[in-house]
Amino acid sequence: MRWIKFTAEGRTAYGILEGDRIAEVAGDPFAGYETTSRRHDLAAVKIEVPLIPRTFYAAGLNYVEHVIEGAKKRGETPNIPTKADIGYRAVNALIAHGENVVIPADAGEKIHYEGEIVAVIGKKAKNLSEAEALSCVMGWTIGNDVSERTWQKNDRTFWRGKNTDTFKPMGPWIDTDFDMEAATTNVRLNGEIRTSFATGHMLFSTAHFISVMTRYLTLWPGDVIWLGTDGVSPDLKHGDVVDVEITGLGNLRNTFVREGL
Amino acid sequence: MRWIKFTAEGRTAYGILEGDRIAEVAGDPFAGYETTSRRHDLAAVKIEVPLIPRTFYAAGLNYVEHVIEGAKKRGETPNIPTKADIGYRAVNALIAHGENVVIPADAGEKIHYEGEIVAVIGKKAKNLSEAEALSCVMGWTIGNDVSERTWQKNDRTFWRGKNTDTFKPMGPWIDTDFDMEAATTNVRLNGEIRTSFATGHMLFSTAHFISVMTRYLTLWPGDVIWLGTDGVSPDLKHGDVVDVEITGLGNLRNTFVREGL
Structure with a gap:
C-alpha cells in the first residue's frame, strides 16, 4: 500500500x-x-512532504564506498563507523517531490546529492530486539540528503551544510510493502545514472539501528530514520535535475536552483 | 503572561x-x-512539557566559563566558538517539571546538569535582522540539557550522551514578559546553589543567533532554541534533586534516578 x-x-x-x-x-x-x-x-x-517527522533521525555514514570516497576527496583517512551512532537532521529543511532545492547565493560549489532509503516509524517502540525491530516501521520513503560540503566541513555543526531550507527533499510517498533486499538506489543527474548501489548493502541494517537506538530512546509514530547513502555526487549546478529512484518504491525528483540567478 | x-x-x-x-x-x-x-x-x-517543538535547536557552547572548564576537565585546550553555529537536540528526550531523569544502568558516573534559558518561537521567520530578531519569540522557558559525558565524548554523535529518553527536562511554563538582562540562572543540587551565572552574559545573544539562523533557515511557531549554559556540574547520583531557577521566570525541578536501583 x-x-x-x-x-x-x-x-x-x-x-x-x-x-x-x-x-x-x-x-x-x-x-x-x-x-x-x-x-x-x-x-x-x-x-506534499509525506509527513513532518516528530524526530528526524539520520544515520549519516552507513555505506562503505561513501565513507572511503568522501575521505579521499577531503584528503583524510577513511573512518568507517564501528557503532550505529544515529544523527539528526532538521524539519525546516524538508521539501516535497517536485519542489526546488534552493542553493543560497553565498554557498560554495560543492553542492552534493545523497540518495537515501527512509524508514517511517508507525508505532511507539522501546527496547526492541533486532529480530522484532522492524515491527515498528510502517513504511518506507525516499530522501535526498543535500549537502554543502564546505559548510559541512568548517561549521561546528551541520546546521547550514545539511539543514538549510529546501536541503531535505523527501517523498514522493510512503510504501508499506517495500522489499529492501531486492532494491537498487539509482541517482540520476539530468536523466543519466551517476550513482547506483544496492539499497540494502548497509554497514548497519535498519533493524540493527532500531534495536540499538531503542535501548536508550523511544521511537514515536511519525519519526523517520534516513539510512545513509553510497557513492559520491558530482558538484550540482543551477538548473540540474536530480532523480533519486529506489526500485520498487518510487522516484524523488527535484530541481536545483541557485538563489539570485 | x-x-x-x-x-x-x-x-x-x-x-x-x-x-x-x-x-x-x-x-x-x-x-x-x-x-x-x-x-x-x-x-x-x-x-506537562510546555510544547513539543517542531525543531529543537540548541546553542551548545555559548558561555565562556563552561567552554573553558569543560575543556580543562577533558585535558584539552578551550575552543571558544567564533561563530553562532546552532546545534540540535531530540524531542524523544523531553520530560516535564517534576518528572524523573532516568540514568540508564550502563551509563558512566559523569552525569551532568546544564541549566539553560530557552526561547520559544511564536511566528514564522526568515531573514530577520538582529534588531528585529526577537519579534518572532513568543516567550521563554527553562531547560536542563542533561549530559552523559563519556558517551558525549566517545560516540560519533550526541544521540545517547545528550538525547537519551528523559535527558531534556523543559518547563515549567512559558513566560511572555521575561526580562533576560535582569535574570540570574541558579542551579541547585539538593537545595544548595552549585552554579550561578548572569543569564544574559552569552557569547552570542538570542537575537544574534536568530538573525544568523534565519539567513539560511525558516523558524516556525513551536520551534525552541536552547541557549547554552555556564559553569560546570558535579557528577549527579541516584536520588539527587536538581533545580534550575531563572530569576523572574521560574524553577524547573527534576529528580535523577539510576535505572535498576
Whole structure:
C-alpha cells in the first residue's frame, strides 16, 4: 500500500495511491483514518512532504564506498563507523517531490546529492530486539540528503551544510510493502545514472539501528530514520535535475536552483 | 503572561497562569485559543512539557566559563566558538517539571546538569535582522540539557550522551514578559546553589543567533532554541534533586534516578 499526502481543490489530505489514482482519506496513517468517496488523478495533485517527522533521525555514514570516497576527496583517512551512532537532521529543511532545492547565493560549489532509503516509524517502540525491530516501521520513503560540503566541513555543526531550507527533499510517498533486499538506489543527474548501489548493502541494517537506538530512546509514530547513502555526487549546478529512484518504491525528483540567478 | 500545559481531570490543555490559579483555554498559544470558564489550582494539576517543538535547536557552547572548564576537565585546550553555529537536540528526550531523569544502568558516573534559558518561537521567520530578531519569540522557558559525558565524548554523535529518553527536562511554563538582562540562572543540587551565572552574559545573544539562523533557515511557531549554559556540574547520583531557577521566570525541578536501583 502506498500513502501519499497531497493538496487538491485547496485541501491537503492523505490518500491511498492505486495505480495513478488517489483514494482520499479523512485522518492519517498514524492516528487512524476513514476512506472517503473522493478520488483524484495523481497527475492533477500537488504532492506534499509525506509527513513532518516528530524526530528526524539520520544515520549519516552507513555505506562503505561513501565513507572511503568522501575521505579521499577531503584528503583524510577513511573512518568507517564501528557503532550505529544515529544523527539528526532538521524539519525546516524538508521539501516535497517536485519542489526546488534552493542553493543560497553565498554557498560554495560543492553542492552534493545523497540518495537515501527512509524508514517511517508507525508505532511507539522501546527496547526492541533486532529480530522484532522492524515491527515498528510502517513504511518506507525516499530522501535526498543535500549537502554543502564546505559548510559541512568548517561549521561546528551541520546546521547550514545539511539543514538549510529546501536541503531535505523527501517523498514522493510512503510504501508499506517495500522489499529492501531486492532494491537498487539509482541517482540520476539530468536523466543519466551517476550513482547506483544496492539499497540494502548497509554497514548497519535498519533493524540493527532500531534495536540499538531503542535501548536508550523511544521511537514515536511519525519519526523517520534516513539510512545513509553510497557513492559520491558530482558538484550540482543551477538548473540540474536530480532523480533519486529506489526500485520498487518510487522516484524523488527535484530541481536545483541557485538563489539570485 | 505565563502559558502552562497541564493535565487535570483526565484532560490535557493549555492554560494561563494567574498567581497559583490556572485559567484553562481551548486551543493553544501558537494556533489560537479561547478562554474557558474552567479554573484549576496549580498545585492540583500535573504540569506537562510546555510544547513539543517542531525543531529543537540548541546553542551548545555559548558561555565562556563552561567552554573553558569543560575543556580543562577533558585535558584539552578551550575552543571558544567564533561563530553562532546552532546545534540540535531530540524531542524523544523531553520530560516535564517534576518528572524523573532516568540514568540508564550502563551509563558512566559523569552525569551532568546544564541549566539553560530557552526561547520559544511564536511566528514564522526568515531573514530577520538582529534588531528585529526577537519579534518572532513568543516567550521563554527553562531547560536542563542533561549530559552523559563519556558517551558525549566517545560516540560519533550526541544521540545517547545528550538525547537519551528523559535527558531534556523543559518547563515549567512559558513566560511572555521575561526580562533576560535582569535574570540570574541558579542551579541547585539538593537545595544548595552549585552554579550561578548572569543569564544574559552569552557569547552570542538570542537575537544574534536568530538573525544568523534565519539567513539560511525558516523558524516556525513551536520551534525552541536552547541557549547554552555556564559553569560546570558535579557528577549527579541516584536520588539527587536538581533545580534550575531563572530569576523572574521560574524553577524547573527534576529528580535523577539510576535505572535498576
